[in-house]
Amino acid sequence: MPARRWIPYAFLAPALLGLVIFRFTPICLSLVGSFFGQSIRGDSIFVGVKNYAELLGDPAFWSAVTTTLIFNLIINPFQVVCALALAMLVRRPARFIDVFRASFLLPMTVSIALTSIIWSIMLDPTLGPVNGFLRWAGLPPQPFFRSADQALTTLILVATWKGAGYWMVFLLAGLLAIPKELDESASIDGANAWQRFFGVTLPLMKRPLAFVLVADTAANFLLFAPVYIVTNGGPNGATQLLMFEAYQAAFAFLNHGRSLAISTIILVIILVIALFELRLFRSEDETVA
Amino acid sequence: MRRRALAILRYVALVLIATVLLLPIYWLIMSSFRPAGDIFRYAGQFGLETLVPQRLTLENYQQIFAASFPRALFNSLFVCLATVALGVLVNSMAGFAFAVFDFPFKKALFVAVLLSFMMPFESIVIPLYTLMRTLRWTDTYAALILPEVAGGLIIFLFRQFFLGIPKEIYEAARIDGASWWRIYLQMTLPLSGPTIATASLMMFIHQWDAFFWPLVATSSADLAVVQVAIARNMTLEQANWGALFASASTAVIVAAIPFFILQRSYVRVVAVQADK
Numbered sequence: 427m428p429a430r431r432w433i434p435y436a437f438l439a440p441a442l443l444g445l446v447i448f449r450f451t452p453i454c455l456s457l458v459g460s461f462f463g464q465s466i467r468g469d470s471i472f473v474g475v476k477n478y479a480e481l482l483g484d485p486a487f488w489s490a491v492t493t494t495l496i497f498n499l500i501i502n503p504f505q506v507v508c509a510l511a512l513a514m515l516v517r518r519p520a521r522f523i524d525v526f527r528a529s530f531l532l533p534m535t536v537s538i539a540l541t542s543i544i545w546s547i548m549l550d551p552t553l554g555p556v557n558g559f560l561r562w563a564g565l566p567p568q569p570f571f572r573s574a575d576q577a578l579t580t581l582i583l584v585a586t587w588k589g590a591g592y593w594m595v596f597l598l599a600g601l602l603a604i605p606k607e608l609d610e611s612a613s614i615d616g617a618n619a620w621q622r623f624f625g626v627t628l629p630l631m632k633r634p635l636a637f638v639l640v641a642d643t644a645a646n647f648l649l650f651a652p653v654y655i656v657t658n659g660g661p662n663g664a665t666q667l668l669m670f671e672a673y674q675a676a677f678a679f680l681n682h683g684r685s686l687a688i689s690t691i692i693l694v695i696i697l698v699i700a701l702f703e704l705r706l707f708r709s710e711d712e713t714v715a
Numbered sequence: 716m717r718r719r720a721l722a723i724l725r726y727v728a729l730v731l732i733a734t735v736l737l738l739p740i741y742w743l744i745m746s747s748f749r750p751a752g753d754i755f756r757y758a759g760q761f762g763l764e765t766l767v768p769q770r771l772t773l774e775n776y777q778q779i780f781a782a783s784f785p786r787a788l789f790n791s792l793f794v795c796l797a798t799v800a801l802g803v804l805v806n807s808m809a810g811f812a813f814a815v816f817d818f819p820f821k822k823a824l825f826v827a828v829l830l831s832f833m834m835p836f837e838s839i840v841i842p843l844y845t846l847m848r849t850l851r852w853t854d855t856y857a858a859l860i861l862p863e864v865a866g867g868l869i870i871f872l873f874r875q876f877f878l879g880i881p882k883e884i885y886e887a888a889r890i891d892g893a894s895w896w897r898i899y900l901q902m903t904l905p906l907s908g909p910t911i912a913t914a915s916l917m918m919f920i921h922q923w924d925a926f927f928w929p930l931v932a933t934s935s936a937d938l939a940v941v942q943v944a945i946a947r948n949m950t951l952e953q954a955n956w957g958a959l960f961a962s963a964s965t966a967v968i969v970a971a972i973p974f975f976i977l978q979r980s981y982v983r984v985v986a987v988q989a990d991k
Contacts, residue, residue, distance in 0.1 A: 433895050434816035438824065441809035444865025449831050449839060456842035515729055520722075528978060529733045535970040536740065537924040539942040540963050543949055544739050555742060555758040555765050562761035591736065595982055640833060641868070648837035651926040655946050669837055669927075676841050677931070689841045693834075700833035704826065 453693055459686035477687035487688070489663055490671040493578070494647075497667060501582045502643050508586055509593035509638065510631075514623075516594075517601045527598070530591040538588060542652035545584045546571060571656055574664040581652055581665055589645065593638045600634030601627070640703045647696065668692055740967060742766070747775055747964040751957030775961035783936060784962050787944035788969070791923060794859045794940060798922045799915045801864045806914065807907070809865075810873025811899050815885065832867025837927050844931050858932045859940065863922050869914050876910040877903060909980035916977040923970050941966045 463473040481487045516527050536544070548554050549570040557567040570580045604627065612622045648669040653659055659666035659674075668688065676685035746754045748771045757764035812818075813825055843862060844853070852858045880903065888898050904911070926942045933939065939947065945962050948955065 431818070434812045434818040434821075437808045437812035437816075437895075437899070440805040441828075441865040441870060442824070444805060444861070445827070445831050445867075448843060448862040448865070449834065452839040452842035452846055455845055456839070459842065459845060512732065515725065515732070520725075526729050526733055527982070528975075529737055531974070531978065532740065532971065533736050535920060535974045536967050537926065537942050537970065539924075539926040539946050540966055543945065543959070543963060544743050548739055548742070553755045553758055555761065558759045558761035558765060561759075587736065587739075599982070644833050644835045648835045650837055651942075651946075654927075654930075655949065672841055673927075673931075676844075682845070685841050686845070689838065692838050696834055696838055697830075700830055703833060704829060 456686050456689045456693060460683060460690045462686075463683040464681075473683065477683040478691075481684065481687055481691070486663075486666075487671065490666045490668050493663070493666055494668040497578060497582065497649070498643065498647055501585060501646050502639060504582065505586050505589050505593060505642055505646070506635065506639055508590040510597050510635070512590055512594040513597040513601055516598065530594055532591070533588045534592040536588060537651075538585075538649075539651045539655060541584060541588045542655045545580075545587070546656040549580065572661060574660075574662040577657055577661060577664040581649075581657070584652065585646065585649060589642070593642055596638050596641075597631065597634050600631050604630050636703075636706050640706070643699065643703070647699075648692065743960060743967065744964045747957075747960035748772060749775075751775060751955075754956050754960060775957035776965075779958050779961045779965070782958070783939075784944065784958075784965070786937065787939050787941045788965065790856075790859075790938060791941040791966075792969070794856060795919050795922045797856070797860045798863050799918045801860070802866065802869060802918045803911055803914055805864055806866060806869040807873045807904065807911070808899070809870045810875075810877055811903060813870070813874045814877035814880075815882070828867045828870050830867070831865075832871060836863075840928050840931055843928070847932060854933050854935050854938055856938070859925075859929055859938070862928065863918070863925065866918070866921075869918060872914055872917075873907070873910060876907060880906060912977045912980045916973055916981050919973050920970065941969075 460477055461472060461474060462470045463476060465471050512530055516523055516530065533541070548556050549568075551557055551567060551569050551572055556570075560567050569576060571577050608626050608630075609622055612626050617625060649667060650669045650673065653665050653667055653670040654673070657665040659670050669692070672685045672688040672692065675681045675688060742765075745766070745768055749768050750770055750772050751774075753768070753770060809828070813821065813828075847853045847858050884902065885898055888902060893901075924942070925940070926946070929940045929943050930946075933943070936944075941962070945959065945966060948962065949959055
């Protein structure tokens with residue numbers, strides 16, 4: 427619409443100001459600060475790429491990178507599949523379906539910090555009711571967060587408990603927008619449920635699925651609270667995610683240069699993922715527009 | 716016959732999933748009304764007593780409301796409501812600009828907004844802390860509120876909704892001499908009730924959920940938000956289970972209130988957004 431030249435910018439100004447100060451300035455600071463270290467007297471001194479060189483030669487850093495990538499390669503597809511399964515289950519109207527929809531959503535109101543606390547208690551090897559239940563059912567008790575083998579899987583399941591219902595809404599919305607007739611005519615043509623799902627439903631769900639994958643990745647990529655509250659990166663580094671590594675460098679070891687170098691590397695990884703995702707988004711946008 | 720079996724199977728799945736999703740919340744809240752000594756008494760030995768309380772008491776709640784918890788609750792609510800109020804205004808204005816006007820650099824600016832939404836907030840927490848410390852803004856309410864106000868996802872949500880409003884109604888108002896600011900305030904916003912509700916719920920839940928940034932940005936106990944206060948209690952005095960359960964239950968219940976009020980319009984608006 428025509429308007430005087432400065433008007434659109436006036437409407438944008440408060441939001442852009444916020445994004446510049448609180449998003450883009452920290453990114454620049456992170457980059458600059460990662461080239462600085464501290465002298466013995468505590469002054470900031472330029473150290474060039476020393477922080478990066480130290481990181482790249484540090485097996486602990488590489489192990490955190492690997493853990494973060496494995497964690498994300500599993501949790502994001504897993505949450506999307508769970509969310510889609512939930513959405514399919516509550517797609518068709520039925521008695522009490524509103525109650526089920528609302529109850530699937532309820533865990534989204536439990537903060538990630540509280541989710542961590544509740545589940546760490548529920549899954550406690552001696553006190554927790556989950557192991558009480560396993561013993562009652564005649565199954566062997568499990569260590570969950572306390573074992574290096576199970577901690578990361580437990581983390582993924584617990585985060586999915588909170589997240590699946592949240593992402594379900596977006597996919598349910600997509601499913602409800604698919605005209606019923608499409609499914610029915612495929613049914614008349616003799617397609618079974620699987621064929622209808624893969625042939626009719628899934629192709630029409632590309633856009634909501636892309637949106638959820640992007641948003642879900644942003645939400646999970648730097649999971650911090652459960653690691654800080656429950657596992658402390660352990661046992662034996664099994665849940666040492668990059669964000670926690672950066673936090674420890676900054677606040678436990680007071681090594682600001684190192685923590686900003688990790689932050690910068692995190693930002694680069696995220697930027698690469700985001701640019702990749704943006705293409706996904708844009709190509710979809712053009713087909714719709 | 717087969718149809719009936721499928722319907723039953725579907726209900727079995729629904730009930731099982733709902734149980735897994737709701738039981739921890741039920742157990743938490745139910746246990747918070749138990750005497751502290753009873754909380755774990757029946758957990759290890761599973762049975763009816765694990766899920767049905769024998770004795771009920773309010774003493775856990777009396778304990779936390781006599782201590783510093785009300786302050787944390789106030790902090791969280793104040794920070795959340797301020798973020799929502801500012802966020803609705805700021806992000807809907809930006810969404811309005813992207814939906815209604817054409818202007819130089821529109822595409823580039825919109826990509827920047829999308830990028831900011833794909834960038835997890837956590838990724839800039841540590842450099843943001845450096846910035847705030849330089850500005851001497853740490854340990855203030857502003858440090859908790861302002862960084863969360865402008866958000867790419869919410870701008871996107873408003874833009875998607877505003878795109879659906881026919882532009883003819885704006886043209887008519889322009890001919891009558893209305894300013895764009897008046898059009899935005901008196902025409903666009905009043906049409907956007909459900910979208911505003913959804914954006915508010917998303918921002919409220921997001922800010923209520925915030926843990927990493929409040930943990931880093933504030934160190935004084937007076938500014939601790941609920942999540943941080945509970946986590947600190949959990950690590951510091953692990954023995955006080957009664958207080959932990961009562962404060963965690965309160966936090967869950969408070970966040971569920973706006974959810975139940977706004978839930979219906981939330982599902983509807985998300986439907987519109989994911990559709991476009």
